[in-house]
Amino acid sequence: MSESQREIGRRVLLSEIRKHGRIPRINLSENTGISRATVTTITAELLREGLIEEVTSETPDKDARRGRPKVDLKICGAARLIAGAKISNRTISLELLDFEGTQLANLEAELEKPVFEAEELAQVLAGLVSQLAAKIGKNLKDVSGLGVGIAGIVDASEGFVHWSPSLTKRNVQFRDVLQDTLAIPVFLDNDANLVAMAEKSFGLGQGHSDFIVVTIESGVGMGIVIGDEIYRGTRGCGAEFGHTKVQLEGALCRCGQRGCLEAYVADYALLREAMIAGGARADRQVDEVLEAAKTGDAAAASIVERAGRMFAMGLANIVNIFDPELIILAGEQMQFSHLYAEDVIQTMRKSIVQIDKAPPEVVIHKWGNLMWARGAAAYALENVSELALQGMADHVG
């Protein structure tokens, strides 16, 4: 068995054990095609490393009379402590997981302002991860890795933020700033990608290898899962669904360009139109507009309805490009329910290429910031697993 085969074997077996929760050695061999002898060798290494543990099998043993209890392997929860954080406009949400992915603690903290210097935000995060760890009697340094989801344009592989609404500056090597401050491994990604990760790991994307997640908050985000992996593009600015154009030289977007989907469906877009229809009331809130639409205000209804049609058109474009099995519309806030409405989905279905086969399934998943944070933690868990295996390659050989 060559070195690379051994490393691949460790990765495959650890992932297979994680997938099944509990699994006997013999099934590992059958499921992966790795020989029984090699499974025995590699699982012994993983046991010694403390990444997995043996537990008495829960399945009844036909050969119980032999007196040897059947043994399953499982991930050792205590092996590592993992944190995830989602940085929002005015809050940071955090989740603490063990190595099995079990939720140990969580935390939601208000931010005193929406935009930070990178170093300042790193200090805030360091304090919050310490607080989170303290909830189970641990310290920041006991955490093996932190996943961080941030809005904006993020090159995850480089840990680089091209631009984020949470940071004062463009072009920040933010992962390094975080690692310098927290002194633990940090894994940074665009927040919509981490929603996709959450859906894949423990949400509605479980068991699907290819699907699209569309997130709606104050902006419109997208996560693309292809072949069980998050597709991130070359420079970290793929999946920018909110800035795909739905109108040539259309409405002005916050990004400075014209005709972006966000310029028609985001909260500020609805308010911009409501101001025209409602006179000079600049203090009008989105939920007032939505309420007015429901209670028969024609102008408000027209504003909300067009947002829905534009959103349907954007979604149809995604379907025409990806032809996905599943689209998950994920969002926290009830205020965007008009975009998830059945007639919006129905308009999308009419705007895609028509074949005599059912269109992609569309599911709506309303969830809170803590689920985003759990997605960030799942991302960290994946990377911490990889670090643990690399560590083994270095010293076990």
Next chain:
Amino acid sequence: MSESQREIGRRVLLSEIRKHGRIPRINLSENTGISRATVTTITAELLREGLIEEVTSETPDKDARRGRPKVDLKICGAARLIAGAKISNRTISLELLDFEGTQLANLEAELEKPVFEAEELAQVLAGLVSQLAAKIGKNLKDVSGLGVGIAGIVDASEGFVHWSPSLTKRNVQFRDVLQDTLAIPVFLDNDANLVAMAEKSFGLGQGHSDFIVVTIESGVGMGIVIGDEIYRGTRGCGAEFGHTKVQLEGALCRCGQRGCLEAYVADYALLREAMIAGGARADRQVDEVLEAAKTGDAAAASIVERAGRMFAMGLANIVNIFDPELIILAGEQMQFSHLYAEDVIQTMRKSIVQIDKAPPEVVIHKWGNLMWARGAAAYALENVSELALQGMADHVG
């Protein structure tokens, strides 16, 4: 070594040999991490099967004095004969390759009509593949596989045509019809996917694992390569770039929907507008419109210019979604040069998410139908290789 490991090993080594052209056994082991002993066993099987052959190494042998000439392994060209066909509006183009991918012969035939019954088109193809094989003194039955590219909506994995402009009926299990008539394995795909395959195998996509091909003929097509594989979607109707919407309730498209990109950039779209500007001259041709635009006709210039802006907007949407390393604009006909124009590409660059990093590279690749046919043959080659390996699994064990 388990059965599945042996099969994986065969696939990895055959692919590695194909990639390198000529390679010594020792490098196969180093490149793939497969042990020297296993490389020896598996390459012996591939040699017995006739899929590869030994040749004297071209690299000078430092140990030549030992008197044992150094040996490389290469794909055995004579192992299989592969054909590819591209079905166009009025022509079928065909290419014949050997198992190494060397071009042996080609053929272009006029079609007497643009739309066929499936069985009729299969008969036409059978005759043409026979003619093609006859060019090197072979018969249809000597061909190990035929790749077929056809316009329309094709589920490649099922060999099923949801719809094609070349077929009278919708919902045709066209691969089975072809296999019944030709009595050889047939691999069917959307023609734009086969352009992507051609670009990947021997065109501008070589060495790129992720890129997008946009094809412009009378319609607008797209091929998506992600992780070295063509991404085809779930039902075979992904990558429908021409039917992504660029205008809410916009111009009527041939597909019956409104606002599709094609309804603004295809030849019929330009003619529709030219008819309005030029009076009732229904016989006007696209090249007349393009010529008029160049020579100062304001209406013609406006028509062509808007097509370019709509195309740029569509391309920008693709970049905002995929953030690809490379976009290849591939088309046969010079008549679409206005869409490849530098100011169109420049408009696209201004319409994508702006970061302080260079935008994706855009290259223009003008080629003929024979290149599309070669892509179809490359697709068949990939599948015939797989069939050969599966055959080995059955009888070598």
